[in-house]
Amino acid sequence: MSAQTPILDIKNLSVHFRVYGGVLKVLDGIDFHVFPGEKVGLVGETGCGKTTTMKAILRVLPTPPAVIPNGEILFKGQNVLKMSERKLLDMRGQGISMIFQDPTSALNPVFTIGQQLEAVIRHASPQNHRLSRSAIEQRARLALREVALADPDRLLNSYPIQLSGGMRQRVCIGMALSTDPELLIADEPGTALDVTIQDQVLRLLQRLVDEKQKSVILITHTLGIVRQTTDRVYVMYAGNMVEVAPTKRLFAKPAHPYTQGLMAAVPRLSGGGISEGIPGRIPSYMNPPVGCRFHTRCPYAMPVCERLKPPVFTVDDEAHQVACFLYDAPDKVQAYKQEQVAV
């Protein structure tokens, strides 16, 4: 697989938020990529920057306050951060589309499902733009049937407030799939729902992406879901990618102390559960810890961790990488230290 070129390739991306009282340095030079047809998981406790990364990819972070001081986001070889409006529109929807975290806030409260879904379909491609109203409506109905929503006619005329949480989630999935994207981002689908409905929704999503052979980024708090559905997993902590590995290997042999903590906290359903394996909380982004951002909570922290940001080390082979000094290969860290001194 690694011989292929990634469909999405993020290099050294940082995102800051300029807020009242200072700058939140949220994303801190992350690397992340997805190969065509690959299903990639992204895990990490709440506030670690998962959604921020995804919004950056689609360039929909609110600016202000968001600023991107450095980094590259390559989608099929083109830098998203430098794309023209026209190219950006081509990428959004058909290239990449996203199921947002909370279906309630992701749907516009004052427009009907039909108005929103039809606008998405109409702008999905230049061909769609020329379709008649009724053809678009037909496509919208199909999109809703696709996500197992009965009575699409009534739904198209309904406002989000008239739907249950589970239905809203399905609508969001249907909307994201209606553009037939090459890469689908699913940001904690179903977290806002109760367990049975969450399960149904995830099964549905899984079936749909399997059928259509899409590349997928799946963000979730629930490690069990990652284990079942993804090929490779990234672990994120406080704006850093701390570990990446093929899914099986990550679960069999988690390398980063944070990942090990996460595994210890399994199986929790959502949110708070993750941090229970590791005492303490995610640090402030206004003054993030110098060195390894995890050192304030890490049981293995060494003096070097408080001074230097750990570079990425290889565990066993290239596919498994970890940003932690415990995996220090003497030659690499030596070179790294010199570099830091030189700066």
Next chain:
Amino acid sequence: MRLVSLDSLYRFVTFITQRLFQSIFVLFGLSILIFTIARVLPGDPARTALGARAPQEVVDRLRAEMHLDEPITVQYTFWLTDALRGDFGDSLVTRRAVTTDIAEFLPASLELVLFAGIITAVGGVVLGTISAQHKDTWIDNVIRILSYAGVVTPAFIFAIIFLLIFGLALDWLPSIGRLSEGIPKPPVVTGLITVDALLAGQFGTFWDAFQHLILPGVALSLGSLAQEARITRSTMADNLSKDYIAAERALGIPDRVVMTRFLLKPSLIPTVSIFALDFAANLANAFLVELIFNWPGLSRYGVNAMLRKDLNAITAVILILGVIFILVNIVVDLVVSALDPRIRLRTARSD
């Protein structure tokens, strides 16, 4: 489809009926309040009306005619009986039926305030949108400073400045009355000269009347325009960081469509609500502006009535302002519920 529209028609009619029914009580209460206040103010209206030199028995006769010596409850009963028949008594100042006076002066004020309202709505929303879209840039800052200036400066200051600069010094626009001399008046249909002129096809008259509206209209509108701009900007800036906007953009809807459609509609709701208050306030604020531009409007008439203790005129003017306020609020509630399905559906459910 058909069912949906019948259903909403039914809701519409129910809503209007309910609101009109409620307004009856509001107006009834308002009439008692204003009737009482007008009568407990010091000074004898009959004496004021007739002048200091009128013989006492003439004054007494007028007092008797006006039932001024009866207890206030009896006076109110007399007034209400007449009022229900559409007779609000005569003005002590103009010596005409109060209703005649109002029919003459109200349209002038309405035309002015409606015109100011249009400027407020369009200008406020446009400036607010520009501001939100350029949040925290110099454009936003310039609009912010202008808005603060607009909010804190009373309308009459603008009126005087405009009169001096554009009316007198530059002589760009007319600054006295509603129509230039020698311009034919259109037949009265609505009482709004611009509208009546258009209805009658008298475009020359329309243009002249329109020019007369500009200075007082703009002067009157600036305060509320500034306020609407602030509110639109802050709601919009708020909504701009909502997930549904990010989602709509993420799914490939062009920014132009997102901003003018999907962001504008939810952002207008507070603007429209405040607009109702501004509109009513402008009817009252119009007084000095009407005075400065010699505009024959109701505010001027109302203030004169207060100063002269013209009881019937005071009561009628306040009631008519009450009616307008109620109507504007009904319209605003309709617009808000058209914009916001959450409100619409909530009312439908509670029925």
